[in-house]
Amino acid sequence: MPTTARQWLLNGHPRGRGIEDGDFKLVETALPDPGPGEMLIRIRWLGFDPAQKGWMENIADYVAPMAIGDVMRGSGIGEVVASNGGRFAVGDLVFGTTGWTEYLVTEGRDLTKVETDLPPTAVLSVLGTTGLTAYCGLFKVGRPLAGDTVLVSGAAGATGSVVGQLAKIAGCRAVGIAGGKDKCDWLVEEAGYDAAIDYKAGDLREQIKQHCPNGIDVIFDNVGGAILNDMLARIATGARVVICGGISRYETGSLPAGPQNYFNLVFRRASMAGFIVSDWAGEFPAIRKRLEGFVDDGRLAYREDIQHGFENAPATLKRLFVGANRGKQMLEL
Numbered sequence: 001m002p003t004t005a006r007q008w009l010l011n012g013h014p015r016g017r018g019i020e021d022g023d024f025k026l027v028e029t030a031l032p033d034p035g036p037g038e039m040l041i042r043i044r045w046l047g048f049d050p051a052q053k054g055w056m057e058n059i060a061d062y063v064a065p066m067a068i069g070d071v072m073r074g075s076g077i078g079e080v081v082a083s084n085g086g087r088f089a090v091g092d093l094v095f096g097t098t099g100w101t102e103y104l105v106t107e108g109r110d111l112t113k114v115e116t117d118l119p120p121t122a123v124l125s126v127l128g129t130t131g132l133t134a135y136c137g138l139f140k141v142g143r144p145l146a147g148d149t150v151l152v153s154g155a156a157g158a159t160g161s162v163v164g165q166l167a168k169i170a171g172c173r174a175v176g177i178a179g180g181k182d183k184c185d186w187l188v189e190e191a192g193y194d195a196a197i198d199y200k201a202g203d204l205r206e207q208i209k210q211h212c213p214n215g216i217d218v219i220f221d222n223v224g225g226a227i228l229n230d231m232l233a234r235i236a237t238g239a240r241v242v243i244c245g246g247i248s249r250y251e252t253g254s255l256p257a258g259p260q261n262y263f264n265l266v267f268r269r270a271s272m273a274g275f276i277v278s279d280w281a282g283e284f285p286a287i288r289k290r291l292e293g294f295v296d297d298g299r300l301a302y303r304e305d306i307q308h309g310f311e312n313a314p315a316t317l318k319r320l321f322v323g324a325n326r327g328k329q330m331l332e333l
């Protein structure tokens with residue numbers, strides 16, 4: 001049994017700037033023996049989310065603040081390697097908020113057993129926060145109707161690519177916005193989008209007009225800033241604007257200024273709402289089953305971008321903010 005574990009600790013709050021290597025510190029920590037009811041868990045994979053930068057900044061007030069010296073917060077999948085009467089059996093795979101650590105001694109109250117016929121990493125991607133966010137944001141907040149035009153920013157990302165496919169399942173027309181030709185080609189050729197817009201190619205507003213000639217019924221926004229503003233310019237009457245995330249703000253740090261075009265909500269009798277996916281936690285088991293069913297019948301494809309090596313955790317997180325990830329960003333230890 002190991003007696004120590006490497007851990008990444010928070011070493012700086014990246015406010016008003018991008019994440020830097022110095023914001024993390026790699027340490028080796030002694031592992032206690034599992035006490036009564038505790039288990040020793042070996043972390044096999046970590047999952048990455050843009051929200052982790054908000055947690056590091058302490059700007060996200062829906063989670064407890066992070067202090068310098070805390071183990072970096074994040075999701076993971078681990079294998080139970082020893083148990084002192086714990087709630088999972090040795091050999092079980094479990095997932096939840098494990099943090100950036102190689103091993104964890106825990107009672108596992110917040111962990112869930114991996115129970116899927118898909119590869120286990122799916123519990124962090126299509127069956128994890130990613131798929132659940134896409135499902136809840138689209139269906140509970142966006143409320144799409146068959147025939148609607150659904151426009152998604154960050155469309156080639158883990159969440160965005162699931163949103164487009166769920167919109168297609170609901171009988172909508174899905175248009176995605178992503179950075180670069182290869183991502184846009186992938187959206188149309190593999191991820192089932194009807195059309196894709198490259199925001200890096202310029203004149204986003206004109207491109208949106210061309211691909212959404214009757215206006216946008218549902219916006220699913222992962223990006224915020226100028227892209228949200230240009231999308232708001234083309235909303236249809238009665239549109240629902242779903243604010244899922246705002247990754248474009250992360251390099252500047254401050255919360256984004258309100259979009260200039262917000263008054264279109266009045267002209268178009270539209271609504272704009274944000275959400276936090278954990279508000280529907282009670283429904284997650286049922287939603288996971290639905291998502292797995294869509295994957296099983298070939299209606300929902302998903303991509304995972306798996307990097308390697310615990311020492312590469314900070315570099316892996318940074319990939320999200322330069323668009324280097326192709327699908328759900330993960331790391332195999």
Ligand SMILES: NC(=O)c1ccc[n+]([C@@H]2O[C@H](COP(=O)([O-])OP(=O)(O)OC[C@H]3O[C@@H](n4cnc5c(N)ncnc54)[C@H](OP(=O)(O)O)[C@@H]3O)[C@@H](O)[C@H]2O)c1
Pocket residue numbers: 048049050051129130133154155156157158159160177178179180183222223243244245246247248249275276277278320321322323324325327328329
């Ligand atoms: N509300 C909730 O409960 C909830 C829960 C989970 C996640 N989220 C949010 O969902 C969003 C997607 O998360 P994800 O894990 O699926 O990440 P992701 O979309 O797989 O990865 C992030 C993507 O954002 C794009 N991006 C990065 N910087 C950008 C910028 N300045 N302008 C425009 N696009 C930029 C990049 O794609 P390009 O190459 O196309 O630029 C990058 O690949 C995030 O905003 C996250 O915070 C919300």
